[in-house]
Amino acid sequence: MPRPRTVMRRLPLTSALLAVVLALSVVTRTLWDPLLDRLLRTSLTYGLPAFESGDWWTVLTGAFFAPRPLQYVPILVGLAVFGGFAEWRLGPLRYAVALATCHLVGVLGSAGLLWLTRDHGYLWSTTLSHVRDAGPSAAFLGAAAAASVTVAPPWRGRLRTVLTAYVVLFVIHLGGLADLEHVLAVGWGLLLGPVLVGRAPALHSRQLTRRDFRLLASGFFVVAAVEGLIQPFTTADGPLTATLSAAARAEALADRNLLVGVVLGTLWLILARSLYKGRRRAWRWAVGLLVLVIGIQLANVGYVLATAEQGLLVACWDLVGNAFGLGVLLVGRHAFRNPSRRRARRTTGSLVAPADDGQREQAVALLREQGTGNRLAWMTTWPENRWFTDERESGYIAYRVHAGVVIGLCDPVAGTQRERAALLGAFSDTVHAQGLVPCLFTVTSEVSAHARARGWHCVQVAEEAWIELPTLDFVGKAWQDVRTALNQAAKLGVVFRLGPLVQMPRGIQMQVKAISSEWVEDKGLPEMGFTLGGVDEALDPDVRVGLAVDDDGTVHGVTSWMPVHEEGGGDPTGWTLDVMRRLPGGFRYSMEFLIASACLAFKEEGCAVVSLSGAPLARTVAQAGDEGLDRGTIDTFLDRLGATLEPYYGFRSLHAFKAKFKPRHEPLHLVFPDEAALPRIGLALTRAYLPEAGVRDLVALARTGH
Structure with missing residues (x-):
């Protein structure tokens, strides 16, 4: 954990902003006395009414206050988390540019949009045109969106998806002035980020993989769950619900039951998890539910058109959203073919099925007959392993299963490079098909090259001395x-x-x-x-x-x-x-x-x-394995883990001892398909290395490591 002084030195602007906001809240008493209820609001809050009165300075002064005392909590936390992240990734100067421009675009852009759309029969924009606001939330959310450009894929896309989903959901369901500012600021931040790092914004398209379809489908139901959970707390004043009549809005509020929202939200989350695993049964349930819901919504749209009642925009929005989810499921149906884990255990060739002595004898025979380029390969014959074979190739991959991760051990055992590459591909497809995460541990540079050719990532985790x-x-x-x-x-x-x-x-x-x-x-x-x-x-x-x-x-x-x-x-x-x-x-x-x-x-x-x-976690020099990964963060993690285990197992001391024999060194790698799975792979490796360690042992290990 970085020390407070280190954080303040690395994040000077974020630290200063936190101190200024907190100090001003105490001096002006807005920390306990609502700003919007005092005369001070005319000079410290921004919005279309302030700008029409000529109070343009409020775009600056309003950034350091919260409209209500409770809102200081999300503002201070957001400044620390989102602002700190942006400054850490961009540096103070570029962070200052992002912070200032995103705030201006969010505040002034919202005022301009409301000025253009008010008094034209659209109740939502007319209502917001009389509202004042305060706070830096648009600034730090937009800056975080800009800083996402510095994050390696796939986290870059996931961070942007979360930010975008957050601001869009809240502007739809809450529809406050701050929510509109957040949408504009995040949109501007996404465009500004590439410019800050010296390149033009660009959209890149690629063919969606099975994992992409699973993430999209799962994300759709996560968003549906979040909508169900926040609806009981919304005001029904968003840009869509504002088209309803006053009676319809009151009825909508009365129908929102917290218990129903929690139950539905939980069900959607369970369904989302199963879709992420690629479960066939979850796909069938999801398609059936969406077809039913879309049928009801089509009937509702027809009723609204026939009776000329209000609420068409709401009905159409829901219909389009659910049609998108159904489209993802149907187009990506090939990504959801995994049976349940219970059924997988009963399936011939299941990766989670126990091995037998005959399989080990076959592995030993294949290793003697075929050989391999990995000098550590004999450990693939140890009885605790299981062995993956493919009927199309002569060879095997030894593996163990922990925490939903299939950890392949050493290189594939086969007679030629082509056969080893083919075994890796078959192993990857089989593991993914059973809803598990594949990786290979302590592989040579040859296999790491095969893995990168498949789009996998590579991290050096050890070094062989020979x-x-x-x-x-x-x-x-x-x-x-x-x-x-x-x-x-x-x-x-x-x-x-x-x-x-x-x-x-x-x-x-x-x-x-x-x-x-x-x-x-x-x-x-x-x-x-x-x-x-x-x-x-x-x-x-x-x-x-x-x-x-x-x-x-x-x-x-x-x-x-x-x-x-x-x-x-x-x-x-x-x-x-x-x-x-x-x-x-x-x-x-x-x-x-x-x-x-x-x-x-x-x-x-x-x-x-x-x-x-x-020697695991001991390296003479960290080899450049994968330029797509955040090497600094990964290498720091591996170095700290190695330092933590050193008092117990002496990996680094052993590495230094072997230097007496003047050996040559060859890097050994961990290869895996998705950087997002690294924490899960780390847990699986911990269980593989310490299968008998209890919680008390691991806690003692962590404490000693500090």
């Missing part, structure tokens, strides 16, 4: 620490043993388990999983362990090594480090000794490479 064995030679000053470890082990009688742990004596296995248990207990949190193996994974017959054992048979340290099957399959061409555990109080240089000894042993066997694996 060593070329044919040229490895512990000679020279740079290798002094490693030679010291080897020499000290020889003096103390510590020797290196290498082989499958499952084939070693029972006493050795028990010591390894005891060392691991003590290491876990020392962390204060459950042992991490997912990409970090433990003793259970080390007991795999295909995995070899390196042990530092003294003359008494005491194990001082243990490492485990997973086989590397490169593209084309066959026998292992290298080994990847997984488990690293040291006996507390044991041989000081255990890890240096074990890794160096393993490298020499693998080199003698003719292996080409040793991977020291990747």
Whole structure:
């Protein structure tokens, strides 16, 4: 959390405006005495009456006050949130330009519009032409709309949609002078934003995806829910309802029941959530409801035309809005084919169905036969995984499901790049079809390129350290620490043993388990999983362990090594480090000794490479992954998360330790289709790494991180 001083330094204009508005409210007593009820209003409120009286200065003075005491709450909060956001994104100078021009366009534009339309039989504009207003709300809402240009897609479009929906809904249902000012200010802000960053405003069109149709349909019902919730509090004085007769308006107000609004709003929100998931049943309900409502509205329009009664504008507006929603559902019907989650569990090939031993055996066989370009791929065979296969391709993707996210682990396992790219596409389509969010974790640059070609985003989350064995030679000053470890082990009688742990004596296995248990207990949190193996994974017959054992048979340290099957399959061409555990109080240089000894042993066997694996959330340099993302925010988040976990798991210390072996580095990435899913993916990764951690553990972790 940024400190108050940091915020004030970064947001000087917003901080000053908040202080001035609050101070003036106390000095003029408008904080508790309504401004509109005092004579002071003639010199401190703006609007068409003020301008016709020649009080043009009120466009400036009115910006620092609220008409009523309670309205200071949304004004101060809005200045802090919307104004602070705009200044943070635009900088003080451009924020000042946006703030001033949006205020002028909102206030003067509304006055001009009312001057043109009043006294022509339109009750709403005639009524508003006699109203005065005050406050900077049009300014900071318009500035926020202008600042949206600095936000990366898809958040840019979503922020603009929310702002536009807010101002349009409120001007329709409340219809106050401030609501009209907000519409004009936000519209101006959307045009001004591109100019402030040095480019002309432009509209870009593209073909709508399945996700776009789901968002549009879901958003339509969210708006309907909001309308139902705010209608009991509206005055029936908006630009549409003002066409009703006085008796009709009174009847409309009497018909608005808060309980009915809450019930309908809740139902619409439930329907919106199911449509967002692409549920087939929700689409059928939505289409049926809209067809019924549109039929009733058509009958109502016909009745109004036949009887010449007032209210045609209201009826037509509702009809057009619902017709738009129905059109989205019908045109995008292909986006709503997902069965319910319960039915998906019963469906053959469901991603949420449990795996069996046969699937793991098939995955192991495919990895040996096909190979892959990811040296960490053996972890895809761990029993906790599930495996996605496609009948059109020979290969698989290992994955886990948490929080509605399907987390693919490592690269797709297949023999060629084309097959890996095809598997990624099939995996993405299948996950989306079941209403889940897909992503792949710790993938190489090859797969990140395939993902970006599909329009996905890419973030570096780790860095793999690897060593070329044919040229490895512990000679020279740079290798002094490693030679010291080897020499000290020889003096103390510590020797290196290498082989499958499952084939070693029972006493050795028990010591390894005891060392691991003590290491876990020392962390204060459950042992991490997912990409970090433990003793259970080390007991795999295909995995070899390196042990530092003294003359008494005491194990001082243990490492485990997973086989590397490169593209084309066959026998292992290298080994990847997984488990690293040291006996507390044991041989000081255990890890240096074990890794160096393993490298020499693998080199003698003719292996080409040793991977020291990747340290999650530890990076030498943050690679530029995706220019469409807000890199500063994401990298800051990853760095803080890594710093929080460091006292418990030492990822960064481990990363620094591996530098002793002069490895090469290769970035490992997280790829995902939508930036909006990042918080959900973060939650899923937390559950994947810490499946046994309870709420108390995570709270303790968060507190320590501060």
